Amino acid sequence: xxxxxxxxxxxxxxxxxxxxxxxxxxxxxxxxxxxxxxxxxxxxxxxxxxxxxxxxxxxxxxxxxxxxxxxxxxxxxxxxxxxxxxxxxxxxxxxxxxxxxxxxxxxxxxxxxxxxxxxxxxxxxxxxxxxxxxxxxxxxxxxxxxxxxxxxxxxxxxxxxxxxxxx
Numbered sequence: 601x602x603x604x605x606x607x608x609x610x611x612x613x614x615x616x617x618x619x620x621x622x623x624x625x626x627x628x629x630x631x632x633x634x635x636x637x638x639x640x641x642x643x644x645x646x647x648x649x650x651x652x653x654x655x656x657x658x659x660x661x662x663x664x665x666x667x668x669x670x671x672x673x674x675x676x677x678x679x680x681x682x683x684x685x686x687x688x689x690x691x692x693x694x695x696x697x698x699x700x701x702x703x704x705x706x707x708x709x710x711x712x713x714x715x716x717x718x719x720x721x722x723x724x725x726x727x728x729x730x731x732x733x734x735x736x737x738x739x740x741x742x743x744x745x746x747x748x749x750x751x752x753x754x755x756x757x758x759x760x761x762x763x764x765x766x767x
Contacts (some may be wrong), residue, residue: 603733605726608668608687612694615668615687616642617764619696621738626714627730635714636738639700641747642762643684645693650753653693663722664693671723671731673716680708681716685725685733699763741767 603622608615617640624635643651652661652674663672664686672684672695684695699707711717714731725732744761751758 601735603725603735605667605669608685608725609689610668610687612642612644612687612696613762615685616640616696616762617742617744619685619698619733620742620764620766621736621740623734623736624698624701624714625732625734628715633714634734635701635704637698637700637733638702638766639698639705640764641697641699642764643695643697644762648753648760649757650747650750651693651695654753657693661693664695665691666722668694669725671720671725673711673718673721675718676708681711681718682707683711683714683716683720700765743767 619637619640622637626633645651646653648654653664657665663670666686667690668687670686672686674682676682683698686695688694697707698710701710704710704713742764745763746759746761747763
């Protein structure tokens with residue numbers, strides 16, 4: 601069953617762990633492929649110095665200011681697309697970085713596998729016919745760790761246990 605808008609329109613710290621075990625469904629070459637989410641990280645608003653919204657509303661972050669249920673994609677190091685799921689209410693910028701799916705770890709490897717690129721920016725996970733998330737009633741166990749690769753955000757934000765990993 602495709603996840604509803606209501607699922608995404610909650611605080612990122614509620615949505616992020618609940619994404620674990622959900623399936624990304626993507627259409628490639630007229631075939632559906634299913635990938636179970638195994639690792640995510642939460643980024644929570646302008647106050648979170650690790651969140652892109654900490655620099656305010658920009659053309660890059662505009663979609664994060666929309667209601668939850670959209671895709672935020674951006675390029676890092678000029679070569680890796682990062683797949684994020686926007687959560688929360690309008691004008692409360694939050695997103696969940698998808699870091700891994702079964703069989704693939706690392707957000708850059710994941711987007712390569714899923715063939716995610718800039719064309720997915722702003723895509724609705726509710727209305728899209730090429731990508732969406734499904735719930736198959738899996739209620740997995742998980743553990744948390746601090747987020748990684750965000751040394752620039754400072755100790756307080758770096759140590760938040762907002763990385764969720766399927767056991």
